[in-house]
Amino acid sequence: MTKLLLHGGRLVDPASGHDGTADVLVADGRVAEVGPGLDGTGAEVVDCGGLVVCPGLVDLHVHLREPGREDAETIETGSRAAALGGYTAVCPMPNTDPVADNAGVVEMVAARGREVGLVDVFPVGAVTLGQRGSELAELGAMARSAARVDCFSDDGRPIREARLLRLALEYARAFDAVIADHAEDASLTDGAQMHEGEVSAMLGLAGWPAAAEEMVVARDLLLAELTGGRLHLCHVSTAGAVELVRAARARGVRVTAEAAPHHFSLTDEAARSYDPVFKVNPPLREKADVEAVRQGLADGTLDAIATDHAPHAREDKEVEWATAPPGMLGLETALAVTVTDLVEGGYLDLATAVERITAGPARCRRVPGHGGPVAPGAPANLAVFDPAATWTVDRAGLASRARNTPFHGRELRGRVVHTLLRGDFTVRDGRATR
């Protein structure tokens, strides 16, 4: 029996409400005991003094590009990037080639994830065939497949037709599945390159107005209310959208929502460089929006921090702004950006921040074994990080196959030291073990 004692760390376990010094004894891949001053006899003792021990991070929204664009990222490189970011569970979006709109593709993604074995991979299935927005994909087949999909999304594009979203929300109730929508009114964003505002006007780049997100969020919330279905809103980025979600939750609508690190740390000012590394959908917004997203995460209007990790091949981003595809990396920097901008910034205390990136996302869909609680019998999916350590992001040093991080050169606080998946180190002393 292999035993491991995480000794002397600050255990932050939002699911149990624990926040204080405690040892965690791991035996045979599971948490055996939690408490102060545990006996480490026969166990390998890992000193966690000064470090935070928490459930492994959960990312509801990543793009691993496999199958189809293995030159940008693979399930293996993306899994390694995730582990280095402290993650033990990731949910890859279905906009691959072929699209994950059937049991075959979601099972392939899940199986490949298991084979790699660095994080647990919970695929998101497409809502509509080919994500074309015209007819429902076989949600039931994906739900009943070996991948056991309980979250569907046409992410990358919105579900344009209200009727189709209504049907999806209703139909998914049969599997207690959640529909995650990318809120964007496409008729308002035709040719759009960045957030519409003062900066887009000066740069001569076609704008993506906040209203294009907010009107679809409003529609989605009304349809969730109508159907009683489970709605999840991807990458909420505007002050108005945060307010709409807040009001809907207050009247009891079944909705969960996520925000991406770049939407609570960067603004549209970054586009002045014309470097498409800052091009993303939804786009970087204004200061007031960043502030609202931070407040939304602080008061729980937004349940989860999700990266929208979107790797792109170098040649696809080393082009003119208008030619580049939207998207930026996030897995290896999310925790540090959270610590730096939300915790150090005074918006969330550390325990709440940890909640939003572990237990919060685990509430939005089923990710069994992840998000805590860190309690006897639970799989030992854990992250250990140094909340005080500073480091400088270097895109050349990323494990992701792509290099399109918007945080290159930025000094961040908060560094992942160890990540454990079912008791095995996937990351040890800041390095991937495999």
Place this chain on the structure above:
Amino acid sequence: MINFSAKGSSVSKGESLKDTAITLEAMGVDAIVIRHGASGAPWRLAEWVEAVVVNAGDGTHEHPTQALLDLYTMRQRFPGFDGLKVAIVGDVLHSRVARSNVLALTTMGAEVTLVAPPTLLPARVETWGTAVSYDLDAVLPKQDVVMMLRVQLERQRAGFFPSLREYARLYGLDARRLDAMADHAIVMHPGPMNRGVEIAAEVADSLERSVIADQVANGISVRMALLYLLLGGPEVTA
């Protein structure tokens, strides 16, 4: 001097801007003058080459040499820019000429008024340091300079205004409107013109008012001067 355009060069075979930059750099060019359909393309290019990059118009962003020649043309007619009243009329939203002229003219102290239908004005235009009007007739009598912008036919198809006829009626400069201008006021246009749409033939050809031919001539001198200063002149320190 190497001239090439996307059509007939390797660009049409899918060569990226970066590869074009590497090729030009390898050829040892000292300056690259680039006109490009994507806003910001010259910025990207300048990051990849040692050569001097001159923006000859990028997408709907800027057209700096046009602004320089426009200001030079104004300076030939007026003693200075302080308080000079300039109306820029038309598709400001999509106009690189308008952006560069607004920046240059407001910097020099001119009083700029943008005149356009609201659909052809950029977001937050109130932050540009100009006046804004939807009413050309109200603005015209007060101006020293009236700069007409080319309106592209595809804007009508995209629904920015209902018809070219209506656009011409509301925002076109015809002989009647020319009469409403001050006697000393001049008419400018960056070309190419849509006669009968934003500018009537008799206005474009008016020898007393139109300085459009001067703009073309000044374009040559200003761009020669620019290349001289950037390539042959004293060391430029940024």
